[in-house]
Amino acid sequence: MQKNGQNEERKSRLLACAKQNRAGCGRLLPLRLAAAAVLAAALLALFGCSAKETEVSETFFVMDTVASLRLIGDKEQAESLLEQAAALAQELEARWSRTLPDSSIDRLNAGETVVLDQETAALLAQAAALSVETGGAFTPTVSPLVELWNIGEADSPPSREEIAALLPLPSPDFLAQARAGQPFSLPEGCRLDLGGVAKGEAANRICVLLRESSLRGALLVLGGQVSCVGTRADGEPWRIALRDPDGQQGETLAELRLTDLHIATSGDYERYLDFEGVRYCHILDPETGWPPETDLRSVTVVSSDGARADGLSTALFVMGLEPSLAFWREAGDFEAVFVTSDRRVIATEGLADCLSFSNGAGGYRFEFTA
Ligand code: AMP
Numbered sequence: 281m282q283k284n285g286q287n288e289e290r291k292s293r294l295l296a297c298a299k300q301n302r303a304g305c306g307r308l309l310p311l312r313l314a315a316a317a318v319l320a321a322a323l324l325a326l327f328g329c330s331a332k333e334t335e336v337s338e339t340f341f342v343m344d345t346v347a348s349l350r351l352i353g354d355k356e357q358a359e360s361l362l363e364q365a366a367a368l369a370q371e372l373e374a375r376w377s378r379t380l381p382d383s384s385i386d387r388l389n390a391g392e393t394v395v396l397d398q399e400t401a402a403l404l405a406q407a408a409a410l411s412v413e414t415g416g417a418f419t420p421t422v423s424p425l426v427e428l429w430n431i432g433e434a435d436s437p438p439s440r441e442e443i444a445a446l447l448p449l450p451s452p453d454f455l456a457q458a459r460a461g462q463p464f465s466l467p468e469g470c471r472l473d474l475g476g477v478a479k480g481e482a483a484n485r486i487c488v489l490l491r492e493s494s495l496r497g498a499l500l501v502l503g504g505q506v507s508c509v510g511t512r513a514d515g516e517p518w519r520i521a522l523r524d525p526d527g528q529q530g531e532t533l534a535e536l537r538l539t540d541l542h543i544a545t546s547g548d549y550e551r552y553l554d555f556e557g558v559r560y561c562h563i564l565d566p567e568t569g570w571p572p573e574t575d576l577r578s579v580t581v582v583s584s585d586g587a588r589a590d591g592l593s594t595a596l597f598v599m600g601l602e603p604s605l606a607f608w609r610e611a612g613d614f615e616a617v618f619v620t621s622d623r624r625v626i627a628t629e630g631l632a633d634c635l636s637f638s639n640g641a642g643g644y645r646f647e648f649t650a
């Protein structure tokens with residue numbers, strides 16, 4: 281009974297967040313217009329898509345990953361938004377990439393003083409807050425370690441001595457001082473890597489653009505980050521499949537049905553180095569300097585805030601299952617799905633109504649947790 285009550289409370293909190301997000305980022309419809317929209321939606325549900333409504337989609341490469349965008353709505357508007365969204369993603373990458381020369385992060389890492397734009401200042405402050413909240417599992421000053429490991433390029437791990445020489449990492453607390461329009465620089469020896477949150481924040485910004493339009497819906501995929509706006513053409517929630525970390529691309533463990541939420545997955549199967557029988561993944565434990573000794577293969581976070589989903593999926597992967605569940609119970613503003621090394625798939629109970637497990641898949645055991 282109590283479980284059900286908690287479940288309801290969680291779900292309504294998540295949905296309230298999604299609604300707030302929508303209202304906050306879009307325009308609030310005048311009442312009469314809203315009533316007309318409800319009627320139009322009801323008619324569409326009866327008679328299917330409006331003749332003018334169409335799906336426009338494109339795949340492009342940005343932020344070191346494959347991105348795709350599907351938009352449902354008026355053709356001209358959808359085509360124009362597709363261009364604007366892709367341009368915005370490139371523009372944000374040009375500010376937040378660690379590796380693109382002359383990005384704000386590259387200039388800060390080179391010791392320059394940079395006058396921060398509003399989006400970058402907000403992202404730096406959010407990264408600092410996430411680091412405090414996760415007890416350092418998320419640490420945006422991890423850059424020297426990321427450079428040393430160079431996962432994806434290197435063919436062997438660095439030595440213990442090289443890793444130890446970079447520890448402890450500088451505290452990212454100073455990022456809380458970041459202010460839009462103000463000059464900002466990093467303390468001596470400190471370098472930033474926003475790879476754990478940048479895609480999520482880019483997704484937030486792109487979704488603001490999409491929600492301000494009159495599109496019926498959109499689905500944005502930025503590597504491990506998926507964001508849904510509104511609904512599919514048939515008025516149903518978007519369906520997002522969660523991958524089996526051991527499977528081929530097509531094998532899935534569960535399916536989420538969502539509207540107006542962000543989903544981020546971090547795992548050990550996207551970018552890694554296999555060396556002498558050991559797998560080293562691209563997420564690092566900021567305390568030890570090594571990939572985390574975790575009991576998790578992947579973590580998926582569902583949140584109304586894309587950057588939070590992104591940063592938390594990275595942090596919870598470092599923390600491991602039990603600390604992550606304790607964190608989830610305490611936070612109360614997101615939901616998650618964990619895939620463990622001993623082949624369990626554990627979803628938090630707020631997802632009970634919108635998640636279906638692919639029972640029988642890959643020898644996994646499936647459960648909801650409270
Ligand atoms: P994600 O794929 O979102 O989990 O982010 C992984 C990326 O975040 C890595 O490629 C690094 O650039 C960066 N990263 C790795 N470990 C951490 C960490 N513990 N905290 C913050 N960022 C990290």
Ligand code: MG
Pocket residue numbers: 475476477544546589590591592593594
């Ligand atoms: Mg992340």
